[in-house]
Amino acid sequence: MIEEIFGWFVDPYQFEFMQRALIVLLLVSVVGGVVGTFVVHKGLAFSGDALAHSTLAGVAIAFVNGASVGIGALVAAVATALGIGWVQGRSRVSYDTAIGVLFVAMFSLGILVISRRSQYTPDLFSFVFGNILGVSQQDIWGALILGTATLLFVGVFRRELIMVAYDPSTAATVGVPVNFFRYALLVLIAVAVVVALKGIGIVLVNAMLIVPAATASLLFRQINQIMLLAVCIAAVSSVIGLHVSFYANVATSPAIVLVACGMFVVALVTVSGRRSSLPLTEDATSDRVDMS
């Protein structure tokens, strides 16, 4: 029995493509969990989705011109991130609407470029729906470099990122360069999206940012704990999803996302049962300051 379970976990990794898939998924989990915590608590889910979809334009243009599609995706995502940052608080339409317009414009541009090609382009569709089993050694290096850069940035500027996310006005008054970090956070999301893009696909990549961090936020109230748990949830969902997809012969990224969503529902049900007994406020007497 134990050997069977052990075998279920270990057997797939005799294939090199499964090893590569696992490495990329673990990288995606770390970056997605850390950056996703900001996405969830700053209410940037829609921006994340827009960034993911905008990469299609970069992927398509790079593909048609024979350039690196990974770099194409990165350029498109970062450009869109800067565009979203510029629109924030500046446009005459609501923020949501502005992002919505940016989102569909970039996505349409991608589809338009693809439509010029007469033959079927399977490589491009692996970006739309994800192809974790098709990641190359080069993809791993790309994910590793971008992932490390993202984590380093978050590590170096942890306090500033949190202060700007939590209370930007006061952060500005104590001397934090708020505008720089506002843009930086959007660029971090763009980079995280690109790290996960090849494996998870444009359509579902946002899930790797949102679902694990949202689940962790139901269970913990400290940002460090939330990040750590989000990474663990993403990693566990990835491994389970990868194996389910291997044995059941179904697409990998939806399997991973469904496992993660399942965990979210379990956490939600657990917490709603518990919350009612949680004291949310203290007794009135503690509201007084002892002036003696």
Next chain:
Amino acid sequence: MTGRIADHPHAREPLPPDHEHGVFALEVDDLWAGYPGSPAVIEAIDLRVPRGEIVGLIGPNGAGKSTLFKAILGLIDPLQGEVRAFGRQVAEARNDIAYMPQIEEVDWNFPVSVREVVQMGSYQGIKPFASWTDNDGEMVDYALEQVGLTGVISRQIGELSGGQRRRVLMARSIARGAQLFLLDEPFAGLDAGVQHDLLGILDELVNKDRSVLIATHDLACVASCSDDAICLNRRVIASGPPAVVLTEEALSETFDRHLLTIGSLGADLTRGLYDEHRSEI
């Protein structure tokens, strides 16, 4: 009260009121400000906050109190006019100014603890890989003690009651070790007891030569606790000592109606409360 601000080893000495540091804590001259694409919200504002005084800024909702604060702090670009804190540009006097926004402006669901929020107040600039404990000086402990929140330091801020939330933001501004405090509606929605406690903290600050500008729509508070009052409704309607400024005429112009007057009875009443409050400290 176990400690006093000026006694605290980390508290900076008050700046001398000389030519270099300005005679006033805050000087605002002919300030116009608003938001892009709309007409100016505040017009031609002149105001002074003297050293060691509490100045109450009173006006109805929508009078531009928060906009004025944001323009003073440089959070929005003024259309015209000049702001000086301690004789310097506000950007240069940043470490001498503490700001307390309205509690509605802060995201209370954000996963940070009470202590971390107060530590944000003692932020001194970018330091790679720094954690919150790097900001953690005695000023943080001191500020938490001043507002009476030492018992809840590791709570997530969303678990706090309304009064405690205001006190967290107050502690954050105290931890700044600042000379000038800009407080936006610190008393809104507080019961009399908590309000009284916060007033005690402010009194403690001005006794140590700190200066305070409070925006509020609470007339009684301005009448009782401030040295100077400014009536604001997009422009300065009146300014001076509360007893002189809070006339029926100025108030009805400020609030656009004749409902709110404080009359001699009201003034006596609030004065009485104030004296009682003073004698307790």
